[in-house]
């Protein structure tokens with residue numbers, strides 16, 4: 026029954042890609058997975074106030090949803106998308122949730138045979154917490170560190186490298202794959218090459234680097250995105266930092282206006298494009314999409330691909346030839362580094378402005394947020410956040426269905442009226458950010 030549901034989800038994802046014109050050998054959505062990832066917001070609270078925050082002005086007033094509801098949402102993600110689905114445990118900052126609850130959430134995701142990612146600004150992600158979470162089954166940790174966070178003494182991205190190193194040190198020796206997120210804005214656009222060089226120097230410990238272009242959504246107070254920031258220009262800056270071209274057309278994730286992805290091999294501090302031979306990589310990707318990619322254990326994945334190759338002699342020659350060509354290109358640096366290699370992936374994510382949502386991209390969305398009524402495109406959720414977080418939630422509590430009030434953090438027997446119906450009792454709580462009244466979404 027569940028297997029049937031998962032197959033249907035994948036088919037629906039594939040149809041969405043056909044409908045938007047991006048179904049091809051390169052496409053991961055609807056082939057490798059039915060969804061890129063699902064964000065599970067376990068708190069709306071945060072200990073920072075970023076100038077480009079996606080939360081709403083009401084977020085700080087909303088209490089953490091009951092743990093029973095968190096578990097129910099995990100169950101629903103599993104029912105819809107199946108094992109190996111990526112679940113981003115996020116918020117606000119998820120480390121603000123009670124520690125024992127956070128650990129049990131990670132452990133439950135693991136129990137369901139899905140992969141959990143902790144999305145954090147790193148402030149409370151101590152070595153001790155990360156150790157407990159890794160033991161509970163956490164797969165990835167993503168640190169969001171950049172100049173939108175108004176961190177004291179951080180005048181530019183370079184000055185934040187000390188913080189990035191400190192967070193990276195907290196993960197050393199733990200069974201976790203590590204990623205860094207950077208919001209791209211006018212003030213740090215020119216620093217992308219320097220940042221890429223820094224990440225490259227740490228590529229033995231970092232798996233992926235994601236650059237997310239500024240979007241006019243949420244409570245962030247920064248102005249609109251500067252015209253200089255586009256998917257093309259951000260990608261060019263990454264290539265400038267890597268000192269090599271990086272092909273983003275060999276493997277794609279969802280709609281091309283949303284995401285770009287490329288992978289480099291780093292050896293002797295030099296970067297090489299692993300996807301430079303587009304046609305070959307795309308075909309290999311399509312043929313091996315049934316293999317589960319284990320991000321924590323790259324060699325395990327490599328072994329599975331080698332095993333597949335050995336059992337598919339038709340491809341053995343083609344793969345061997347490709348490997349030889351790649352070795353020829355990299356041999357000098359491989360020798361100098363004594364065979365020390367790592368991979369570093371790059372992702373550029375182009376979130377939409379709240380008042381400029383494109384339906385085609387929402388329909389083809391690979392990043393969903395889980396709500397009480399099911400998964401919703403993350404861009405749409407950010408644009409209409411208050412409509413989602415200010416609703417009473419039916420929760421099975423003490424063997425009865427009760428209604429949880431997000432502003433009072435209490436259970437009611439009957440569905441209570443909340444903000445929209447009762448503006449005087451629950452006035453806007455503008456503790457942070459700005460009030461964004463985006464009337465275009467009411468239409």
Ligand code: SF4
Pocket residue numbers: 279280283284374375376377386387389390391392393402403404405
């Ligand atoms: S969250 Fe937005 S930008 Fe990202 S894939 Fe979905 S629609 Fe596209």
